[in-house]
Amino acid sequence: MDIKGKVLEAVDYLKSKGASYADIRYVRTETETIRVKDLAVESIVRDTSHGFGIRVIADGAWGFAATSTVSAGALRKTATRALQVARASALSQREPVRLAEAEAVRDSWKSPCLTDPFEVKLARKLDLLMGATETLKQKPQIRVAESSMTFVRTHKLFASTEGSLIEQDIVESGASLTATAVDGGEIERRSYPSSLGGDYATGGYEVVEGFRLAEHAETVRDEAIALLSAPPMPSGRFDVIIGGSQVALQVHESCGHAVELDRALGTEVSLAGGSFLTTDRLGTFRYGSPVVSITADATVPGGLGSFGYDDEGTRAARSPIIDRGLFVGYLTSRETAAALGQRSNGAMRADGWASIPLIRMTNVNLEPGTGSLDALMADTNGGFLLETNKSWSIDDRRLNFQFGLEVAWKIEGGRKGQMYRNPLYTGMTPAFWGSCDAICGREHWHVWGVPNCGKGEPIQSAHVGHGAAPARFRALELGSARQPAGGGKS
């Protein structure tokens, strides 16, 4: 089937049936996931998924329909259904949908990929994972040793009634390593390069090899075992350096979601909630200290939130969000940008053919500061270094948060001293970022990939990135999972 030709025909058909705007996406995604647990291959799964997603404005309202049947007949039928859905939406529409202006684009884009992961032999992948888990299992306290790799290859075709025709090919790769140590009733875990599925990037097999899982396995194993006999994190207010991967998650939860303009305008209230960064605060609200600058940048090479064009055909952009502590920008779509008299900064993405595009984070990056982690630790004696996320929770306007981490160390003589287990910290977003007084330099800055950002109904899982470096926060409220911060008891 000539997919491109049929898609263009369907776009014309929608125009002829009265759609004031329509776009059609054909998306084909291939995924390979390999999981090793202890000394066995737990699963190897390959998946292929493709289909059409059709978005239509008719009678001033949106409609969306999608089908996994890739045929000319199904495409036409689904286009008709999208029109019907739009006309039903119009029954309760208050104001007609208005889109910000955008240029028609005819282009193609490919993410960087040195070694196609789907061409790498399975034996080579298994050797890498098995080697790392074997090191973890060398000590009997490690009850569970796990490693994994995931590769995703996506081809997207986008065509709109405004004349855009864009093709993109994106390859993503990620891996993880986790050791779980058990002793009696205690259980502790260390993960590398990050927890919750590891770290991801746009790129090929070179991304996974670059993590050097085997070289880090010994440290992961020994720290998990050491945590079993470490004392629980003390409660109180302390100066804290938070490691890069946790800073990335903090940016994700307390800034990335808060600056989604659809949330600020109330259209995500039903599930994820709203945002304390309401539109009246744009340009005037002090979000953080002057060292805090946050940028949404879909153009970072290798970022998991990098692409050529979003799913409305808007070119990838770099946009300021927080400028030296001041809240200056949102992540936007064509519809929401129009409400502010702006143009879209290209944040509309769907997690596949079956999903409607929503405002999603791109790479929402905390800009690096200066100096080394060693120098920052030397300047933070008596404080704590916290690393690697274990739990996360934040209120529905992105203000009150609590994060649990895998490990903490007291900073003694500018170095990691006593280890503590089950640390938690809690706070309110503006006060937290207001207490940030130092961010490590670019040599410590890394774009962490988050492959499972949930939003929308039906729920969608987006792939996003966050550039971050270790950063220091003054007088942060700490506690442990057994004695939570905030004065409550358990």
Added chain:
Amino acid sequence: MIGRDKALSTLAQVLAASKADAAEAVLVGGSTSTTRYANSAVHQNVSVDSARVTVRVVLGTRIGTASTNSLTGPDLRRTVRAAMDIARRQKPNADFPGFASPADYRAPEAFDENTAALTPKQRAQKLKKVFTRGARRSYSMAGAFTTGSGEVAVANSNGVQCYHARTSASLTCIATGPDSTGYGAAASRAAADIDAAAVAASAVDKCRRSRSPKDMAPGSYEVVLEPAAIAEIFNWLAFVTFGSRGFQDGSSCLAGRIGERLMGEEVTILDDAFDPACPGLPFDFEGTPRQRVELISRGIARSVVHNRLSARRAGTVSTGHALPPEEAAEGAIPLNLQLAAGSQSAAELVAGVENGLLVTRFHYLNGFLDPRRAMMTGMTRDGLLRIRKGRIVGGVRNLRFTDSMLDVFSRVVGISSERFLAAPSGDPFSMMHLPTVRVSALAFTGKTEF
């Protein structure tokens, strides 16, 4: 929806294409329509048809898994070849228990033709009642109305052939006033059962009662937890406590503690796919008939759920709780949790509280803090109300709790006789049936500004 005959013939085609020692094929499909509304207007309206076939093949004890959403003959055969290719390169799995054998399963009626055929226009008309109810108090209404049909078929080279189809409908509603919000929801297998006006009225009532919220200091308070709040907790318990993976890895609080008292005597938690109020899938994704499993019996830890692999490792039999093959690494998970009803009404539970809080629902719970103690944290949302001398007296700004669910369910004072259906994961096959629960103390550890 492709229906029983086509589903099973598609799987037969897959099995016929396999040259492996054994093969299993699973089809999951359906049609789902969601109308989302916010600011009292529809803003997203989607309709999606999908189907996916996953095949597992076995060579000796080497397993390969591949899946596709294309049901054409060439693509199905390509998927079987991909699975074979993996199996050839895979390492042997000594624990592999083989595929399920044919067994009878009960199939409760769960398909409603009218729900499957509901049009976008009919959904929009139903929502007008929600907007009208909100407009009476100038509240902004937001939520989602989802209807759809789903089907699951499982077949394997041992002769298993299972098929089940169901419909579902759910409506959620959040009413937003100047300084408060309120929540209402309903779920059923039939759209006709959803009383949109009643759901909206419930949300409006909560929003009205929550207005002008007062600050309360974090601390330990007696609480009445409504079913939506219990559903959020149970959604996590299903994963971290009652699933086979956490149990066998040692992270579940039930690991090594079967037979011990972990919760209060009032608490009985079970997984039951055959509850007439919320029938679940009658077999699992390996084709094993679902069993009714008592997880906590009058406070005593009794069991977790199993798939075939975890059952073999535990020296028992599968309880019929396998997930789809591509999610098998997560182990077995209960999909239809229930908390046994008590004897008081929800109103009586509130009336018994001298000084406490009524929690409508939680937001963004997390159960990874310390799973050995079932520690969780989360925020209240959409209706946190102060109870004094047995009466609701006003709204309270939202609070964060951090507490052990073992402790919380050991402090149960009463459980309501009325139970409600909840679908916290949004999956029509995993509805829960839950009451309101009064707990003598819940540890609140933080607060927010609204």
